[in-house]
Amino acid sequence: MRKNIVAGNWKMNTTVQEGVALAKEVNDALAAGKNNCDVVICVPFTHLVPVAGAIDSKVLGLGAENCAQYDKGAYTGEVSASMVASTGAGYVILGHSERRQYYGENNDTLKAKTRLALDNGLTPIFCVGEVLEERENGSYNDVVQSQVEALFDLAAEDFSKIIVAYEPVWAIGTGKTATAEQAQDMHAHIRSVIAGKYGNEIADNTSILYGGSCKPSNARELFAKPDVDGGLIGGAALKADSFMGIVEAFN
Numbered sequence: 001m002r003k004n005i006v007a008g009n010w011k012m013n014t015t016v017q018e019g020v021a022l023a024k025e026v027n028d029a030l031a032a033g034k035n036n037c038d039v040v041i042c043v044p045f046t047h048l049v050p051v052a053g054a055i056d057s058k059v060l061g062l063g064a065e066n067c068a069q070y071d072k073g074a075y076t077g078e079v080s081a082s083m084v085a086s087t088g089a090g091y092v093i094l095g096h097s098e099r100r101q102y103y104g105e106n107n108d109t110l111k112a113k114t115r116l117a118l119d120n121g122l123t124p125i126f127c128v129g130e131v132l133e134e135r136e137n138g139s140y141n142d143v144v145q146s147q148v149e150a151l152f153d154l155a156a157e158d159f160s161k162i163i164v165a166y167e168p169v170w171a172i173g174t175g176k177t178a179t180a181e182q183a184q185d186m187h188a189h190i191r192s193v194i195a196g197k198y199g200n201e202i203a204d205n206t207s208i209l210y211g212g213s214c215k216p217s218n219a220r221e222l223f224a225k226p227d228v229d230g231g232l233i234g235g236a237a238l239k240a241d242s243f244m245g246i247v248e249a250f251n
């Protein structure tokens, strides 16, 4: 059966020193307790190596927030999937709405990034989600469906390695969470789209995380929904106690 997962997305926050301290705090809190989900932190590129050295990979997974769409070569400033993997990271967030919105990422770039992530043994956390206008005009199911379908060139074996994160853009960093019902409805839709392409077994085994103003006070209600398999956490992942409060929603 699919895994429950709580993943942090630190975005462009913390210095290396602050990040290592935060990672250690999360790692130690996890090691001291018993948790019913996998926990991952996705951190800035600069933090990957020192954070990998500061945490126990059996306790806390580590990921990047992006990777390049090219394998290697003359792409000044870019960081490849193989570089990310060589730090010891096991995950990479792809297609976050901030990347789509500010850096022009589209289905073609994301297909290339996903291929390279998988080829380098990374587990993609693939983000989808509609903007407010699409929520309001009722096109949100179609929008998210087409974002998921960008991955449908993948063979079944490769698709089965993907974690999907549904992040309604209007709920990110706004304090405005999707209701548990809205999240459940979309997660069920995503799962049925996956089932239509890859069959029920792969759809049932795909972890689908919710992201967007998730916090300790609403995580339990969201995670109680049958198709919500955890969260991708922004702001609340930047403090160990609030992040752990979300992890504990599975206890």
Ligand code: 13P
Pocket (backbone or CB within 6 Å): 009, 096, 167, 171, 172, 173, 174, 175, 211, 212, 213, 214, 232, 233, 234, 235, 236
């Ligand atoms: P917030 O939790 O800050 O709303 O961010 C969600 C997010 O974008 C995680 O990737």
